[in-house]
Amino acid sequence: MIGAVNTPAIRLRGVTKRFDRKTAVRDLDLEIPRGSIYGLIGPNGAGKTTTLRIILDIIGPDAGSVDVFGSPNVEAMRRRIGYLPEERGMYQKMTAADHLAFFGQLKGLKRKEALARARSGLDAVGLGDRADDKVETFSKGMAQKAQFLGVILHEPDLLVLDEPFSGLDPLNVELFKQLLQERQRAGATILLSTHLIEDAERLCERVCMIAGATKVLDGRVRDIKAAAGRRDIALSFEGNPTFLDAPDLIEDISAHGTYVEVRMLEGADPQALLRRAVDSGALISRFELIEPSLRQIFIEKATEAGLSHEDESEDDEAAA
Amino acid sequence: MNPFTPRVAAVIRREFVLRVKSKWFLLSTLGLPVLIVGLGVLSAFLAVRGATDAGEERRLIGIADPAGLIGDLLIEEFLADSLDAVRAADMEALSVDEARTRLSDTSYDLLLMIPRSEGRRSAEMPGAMPDADEGEGGDGRTTLLARASVPSVIESSVRGALQRASVRARLRSIGVQSIDPGALLQRTSFDVINVTESGEARSQDIYRALSFGIAFFFYFILLIYGQMIVRAILEEKQSDIVEIMVSSLRPWELMLGKIVGVGAVGIAQMAVWALVFALAAVYGLTAGASTLAEAGIDIASIPVPWGTLVLMFFFLVFGYLLYAGMFAGAGATISNEHDAQQVMLPITMLIILPFIATQGVIQSPNAGWGVILSLVPFFSPLVMPARLFATSVPVWQWLVSLVLLGVFVLGAAWVAGRIFRVGILMKGQRANLPQVLRWIRHG
Numbered sequence: 001m002i003g004a005v006n007t008p009a010i011r012l013r014g015v016t017k018r019f020d021r022k023t024a025v026r027d028l029d030l031e032i033p034r035g036s037i038y039g040l041i042g043p044n045g046a047g048k049t050t051t052l053r054i055i056l057d058i059i060g061p062d063a064g065s066v067d068v069f070g071s072p073n074v075e076a077m078r079r080r081i082g083y084l085p086e087e088r089g090m091y092q093k094m095t096a097a098d099h100l101a102f103f104g105q106l107k108g109l110k111r112k113e114a115l116a117r118a119r120s121g122l123d124a125v126g127l128g129d130r131a132d133d134k135v136e137t138f139s140k141g142m143a144q145k146a147q148f149l150g151v152i153l154h155e156p157d158l159l160v161l162d163e164p165f166s167g168l169d170p171l172n173v174e175l176f177k178q179l180l181q182e183r184q185r186a187g188a189t190i191l192l193s194t195h196l197i198e199d200a201e202r203l204c205e206r207v208c209m210i211a212g213a214t215k216v217l218d219g220r221v222r223d224i225k226a227a228a229g230r231r232d233i234a235l236s237f238e239g240n241p242t243f244l245d246a247p248d249l250i251e252d253i254s255a256h257g258t259y260v261e262v263r264m265l266e267g268a269d270p271q272a273l274l275r276r277a278v279d280s281g282a283l284i285s286r287f288e289l290i291e292p293s294l295r296q297i298f299i300e301k302a303t304e305a306g307l308s309h310e311d312e313s314e315d316d317e318a319a320a
Numbered sequence: 321m322n323p324f325t326p327r328v329a330a331v332i333r334r335e336f337v338l339r340v341k342s343k344w345f346l347l348s349t350l351g352l353p354v355l356i357v358g359l360g361v362l363s364a365f366l367a368v369r370g371a372t373d374a375g376e377e378r379r380l381i382g383i384a385d386p387a388g389l390i391g392d393l394l395i396e397e398f399l400a401d402s403l404d405a406v407r408a409a410d411m412e413a414l415s416v417d418e419a420r421t422r423l424s425d426t427s428y429d430l431l432l433m434i435p436r437s438e439g440r441r442s443a444e445m446p447g448a449m450p451d452a453d454e455g456e457g458g459d460g461r462t463t464l465l466a467r468a469s470v471p472s473v474i475e476s477s478v479r480g481a482l483q484r485a486s487v488r489a490r491l492r493s494i495g496v497q498s499i500d501p502g503a504l505l506q507r508t509s510f511d512v513i514n515v516t517e518s519g520e521a522r523s524q525d526i527y528r529a530l531s532f533g534i535a536f537f538f539y540f541i542l543l544i545y546g547q548m549i550v551r552a553i554l555e556e557k558q559s560d561i562v563e564i565m566v567s568s569l570r571p572w573e574l575m576l577g578k579i580v581g582v583g584a585v586g587i588a589q590m591a592v593w594a595l596v597f598a599l600a601a602v603y604g605l606t607a608g609a610s611t612l613a614e615a616g617i618d619i620a621s622i623p624v625p626w627g628t629l630v631l632m633f634f635f636l637v638f639g640y641l642l643y644a645g646m647f648a649g650a651g652a653t654i655s656n657e658h659d660a661q662q663v664m665l666p667i668t669m670l671i672i673l674p675f676i677a678t679q680g681v682i683q684s685p686n687a688g689w690g691v692i693l694s695l696v697p698f699f700s701p702l703v704m705p706a707r708l709f710a711t712s713v714p715v716w717q718w719l720v721s722l723v724l725l726g727v728f729v730l731g732a733a734w735v736a737g738r739i740f741r742v743g744i745l746m747k748g749q750r751a752n753l754p755q756v757l758r759w760i761r762h763g
Contacts, residue, residue: 058745075570078568081567083563083564083567083568085564088561089561091559094334102330102334103564105330105333106330106331106565107568111330150564
């Protein structure tokens with residue numbers, strides 16, 4: 001059942017999906033290594049949810065192939081997968097324990113076992129005394145905990161989460177992250193989608209950026225940042241700023257009096273700029289290479305790909 | 321491949337347990353027997369009440385018979401029925417209208433007015449019966465004036481007395497004195513016995529009544545449980561849970577679980593009813609055996625048609641599956657209650673039409689069109705069970721009917737599954753027909 005350890009948890013090849021005339025996902029290749037926390041980032045409408053649904057075999061792709069744990073038969077893998085969609089309701093008339101046990105049964109647990117896990121899970125998140133209350137009596141935050149428990153009750157090897165943190169209260173965000181990391185330590189692979197790039201940057205080792213149905217970039221967050229290079233420099237100085245007049249080194253400058261943000265030309269050596277500054281006799285109090293944020297990189301890449309419109313909407317989303 | 325995987329079983333269990341534990345189930349399951357028993361008790365009570373009222377409240381009947389032709393005979397007849405009657409000589413000269421205005425001043429509760437010509441006319445023309453019940457007040461007609469409303473027992477007593485008295489008057493007029501009119505007027509009756517191919521006898525009336533009852537019951541079950549299916553599927557969408565569900569099982573598995581779960585609730589409900597009625601029947605028949613025997617009904621001679629009952633159960637189950645599939649497909653195309661009414665309407669019509677047709681079929685269960693309708697899917701789940709009870713249906717007919725129905729059940733399940741697979745993930749606007757047709761074609 002378990003494929004060779006070095007096969008990725010998920011592998012997509014040339015996946016394309018069209019709805020009527022709109023292309024939701026275009027020729028997407030994706031490889032998600034086992035045991036990683038992987039972020040699918042991009043603005044709303046970029047095709048994230050469609051991609052997740054294709055991976056889960058809820059909808060079929062028009063072209064391309066999907067393997068989960070090395071098998072094209074996702075159906076056979078369902079027991080090993082837990083999915084938290086963005087729309088994550090519950091049957092209001094069921095009691096919490098009964099409801100979670102039902103989810104467990106859908107994933108192949110025996111009822112008795114499922115019920116026991118449901119109770120201990122509810123206990124662990126502080127809802128033990130509400131286990132036999134109907135879900136409709138739960139507050140929003142309590143329901144969020146119960147929903148999350150429902151996805152991890154059967155201890156899945158692969159967790160797929162669509163916008164897991166949207167609408168969560170801050171305490172639950174922390175709880176979710178904690179539970180996710182617990183699952184990862186237990187060896188699970190975690191794939192989450194989010195339009196909040198900062199969330200992905202903090203939590204994920206790897207990300208795939210999509211915009212306008214197309215993959216813009218993917219890989220380790222560390223590598224992506226390294227490849228983007230440290231081209232931004234924060235500079236504070238006293239003295240003559242003529243050394244900044246260097247079109248052979250500098251692409252762009254935003255000056256704020258004695259504090260300046262400099263963007264180097266691609267391939268230009270920051271050390272060369274530092275030497276010129278020292279030679280010019282300016283008194284330098286700060287010269288720092290700034291790591292670009294994932295957001296900046298994303299915007300750049302999307303702009304390069306001619307997808308600037310989506311980037312703006314993404315900015316709005318992120319700001320909201 | 322066994323479609324009842326553990327996860328389908330989990331869905332069935334959930335549907336069943338939640339519904340059986342609901343207040344609705346308790347009320348409707350206990351409600352029907354209570355309603356039927358209640359109606360029975362109420363009508364029995366009213367009948368008894370009416371009879372004792374009639375007996376206890378002595379009513380004085382005045383008889384105005386100016387020609388003096390049957391008045392005395394009437395008094396004899398009323399006395400034989402233990403009703404008080406006297407000649408109302410003071411009213412004999414009055415017309416009906418005059419008598420009407422003066423009735424409240426007299427001691428008569430009822431006043432029977434025989435027209436002057438009545439006795440003679442009846443005697444001369446034996447076909448002309450005096451009419452006691454048409455109180456139009458024409459002076460040429462017999463009229464019963466009453467101060468309060470007339471209980472039906474009294475009315476029929478009056479009718480009987482009038483009939484016997486006028487027969488005696490006629491007999492007397494042709495010189496016959498000593499014949500008991502009761503013997504002359506004895507009702508004739510006969511039984512219609514339907515003989516089946518194997519020579520069994522079945523009493524027609526009982527089975528006609530039963531076949532209507534069965535058709536009505538099936539109609540009721542299909543409607544109620546069909547709508548329950550739509551609600552059950554709407555619940556998935558409205559509670560935003562459907563995407564979690566379809567990530568765990570195939571849409572058709574979800575649909576199957578819902579249909580079977582709701583159907584199991586129906587079977588549980590019918591089992592309770594059957595048990596209640598069986599107990600009531602055993603108790604009632606034991607208690608009422610002597611009464612029935614007096615009435616000439618021998619319970620043991622009424623055969624319980626087990627074969628027919630089992631066959632009917634199959635038609636009910638197949639019929640349920642056919643309509644449940646269609647309701648499930650319809651339920652998948654909508655997201656709110658308002659649209660539910662609209663998509664259910666055409667399917668509901670497909671249940672109402674066969675029910676209407678069934679009532680005609682019961683009257684002549686072997687007519688050609690009745691036979692055809694009992695073979696046609698959609699009609700057959702109601703029409704065939706009704707025919708099975710009303711007449712003896714050749715084996716090939718119910719076999720063909722059941723096979724055709726089975727084929728349609730599979731067809732409906734296939735189409736519903738295609739609609740369901742796409743529709744269940746849709747939200748918001750109701751899908752239109754071209755969209756739905758595209759889903760069916762492409763899946």
